[in-house]
Amino acid sequence: ADSGLSDNLVHNRLNFKWFINPNFKLVAEMRNRFIVGDQLRFNPFYAEGLETSNDYFDLSYTIEDKGNYIVHLMMDRLYLQYTLQNLEIKAGRQRINWGISSAWNPNDIFNAFSYFDFDYEERPGSDAVILKYYTGIASSIEIAGNAAENLDEFTGAGLWHINFKNYDFQVLTGISNRNLVIGGGWAGNIKKAGFKGEASYFTPTINALDTTTSLSATISLDYSFKNSLYLNASTLYSSNGTAHPSTLDQVFYYSGNISAKYLSPYLWSVFVQGAYQFHPLIYGGAAVIGYRGNTDLFLGPYMTFSILQSLDFDIFAQILLSEVNEIYRVTTQAYFFRFKYSF
Incomplete structure (x- = not known):
């Protein structure tokens, strides 16, 4: 008989922008996920797989109850932007x-x-x-x-x-x-x-x-x-x-x-x-x-x-x-x- 897996995901995103002055802007965006389901029980490395979008800096936090649920919080945008006439500089996660x-x-x-x-x-x-x-x-x-x-x-x-x-x-x-x-x-x-x-x-x-x-x-x-x-x-x-x-x-x-x-x-x-x-x-x-x-x-x-x-x-x-x-x-x-x- 065919068998299947069932998973449930609550995916929340928060976007923030701070216009410090006419030249500087700070952008911060968070990707937050709450995951429950069968794959967590069958794949012990499921939580590690969520880190693929992380980069040089570790801007994520994971709460895990093995086989039951995972809460994964990640800042996938965090950069400072400077603009002056025709010049634009961004530094950070972007x-x-x-x-x-x-x-x-x-x-x-x-x-x-x-x-x-x-x-x-x-x-x-x-x-x-x-x-x-x-x-x-x-x-x-x-x-x-x-x-x-x-x-x-x-x-x-x-x-x-x-x-x-x-x-x-x-x-x-x-x-x-x-x-x-x-x-x-x-x-x-x-x-x-x-x-x-x-x-x-x-x-x-x-x-x-x-x-x-x-x-x-x-x-x-x-x-x-x-x-x-x-x-x-x-x-x-x-x-x-x-x-x-x-x-x-x-x-x-x-x-x-x-x-x-x-x-x-x-x-x-x-x-x-x-x-x-x-x-x-x-x-x-x-x-x-x-x-x-x-x-x-x-x-x-x-x-x-x-x-x-x-x-x-x-x-x-x-x-x-x-x-x-x-x-x-x-x-x-x-x-x-x-x-x-x-x-």
């Missing part, structure tokens, strides 16, 4: 968002995010310093570096962003975990369709623990119809991937253990998404991810019901299928029900 595309971000070398972690909309941050200087209305130069104990964990890079003929272009270069990295991307339109792409190439330096070179590249098209139908199609090339990755690599991938260098264990990935406003209070859609040379499929349908102006009820499903004897069978399935209250 999100350095250099990615462009919606499904995969090869340019997101500081804090890559996983599409499958749908309940973390704010995405993880880095303990870092970033200097941004606006050279024009739609152009800028950024230099950033994160706090690290050694070069194996250090990322430092610069990014140049310009606008040319209604297209946004960016070029980046630097060092990431003892890898020289060079990348770039664009965002624009082909008639009324959005057209985006980005790529990063990693090559190891002397004494690098990981001696493999890697190219991660993605390209995407999206279009919104007048009747609110939204379509998005993307493809990802990951040179270190294979057509048939190991079970362990797949577990890491779907659990969100990725980086800009290793966005997918599959060589080629294809993402297709559709969404529609069925009713002023009902919005839903589905995403499908397939892999060239492999019959594995990921299905991710979702639906959002607006109950009150500040209260939503969401339904998500994450279903993995594999072909066995020319028949697709569900290998893993998870269903999520979420009430979200904004205040």
Whole structure:
């Protein structure tokens, strides 16, 4: 007989901003979770897994009753921002968002995010310093570096962003975990369709623990119809991937253990998404991810019901299928029900 696991999560987020004066701003945001359920009993390392969003500084606190419940508090944003005319400096835990595309971000070398972690909309941050200087209305130069104990964990890079003929272009270069990295991307339109792409190439330096070179590249098209139908199609090339990755690599991938260098264990990935406003209070859609040379499929349908102006009820499903004897069978399935209250 089939068996399943059930978990319950209360997820609270508190955001604070203090405008000290016209030049200085302090931002502090907390992610607080109370977790009970079956996985706590079957996985003795569940609490340790919650620390993956922590960075150089330990800004989290965990209260754990083994096998019964976990209370996990984390400050995932804590930075001071200084602004003077065209200059902006941020120091502290922050999100350095250099990615462009919606499904995969090869340019997101500081804090890559996983599409499958749908309940973390704010995405993880880095303990870092970033200097941004606006050279024009739609152009800028950024230099950033994160706090690290050694070069194996250090990322430092610069990014140049310009606008040319209604297209946004960016070029980046630097060092990431003892890898020289060079990348770039664009965002624009082909008639009324959005057209985006980005790529990063990693090559190891002397004494690098990981001696493999890697190219991660993605390209995407999206279009919104007048009747609110939204379509998005993307493809990802990951040179270190294979057509048939190991079970362990797949577990890491779907659990969100990725980086800009290793966005997918599959060589080629294809993402297709559709969404529609069925009713002023009902919005839903589905995403499908397939892999060239492999019959594995990921299905991710979702639906959002607006109950009150500040209260939503969401339904998500994450279903993995594999072909066995020319028949697709569900290998893993998870269903999520979420009430979200904004205040």
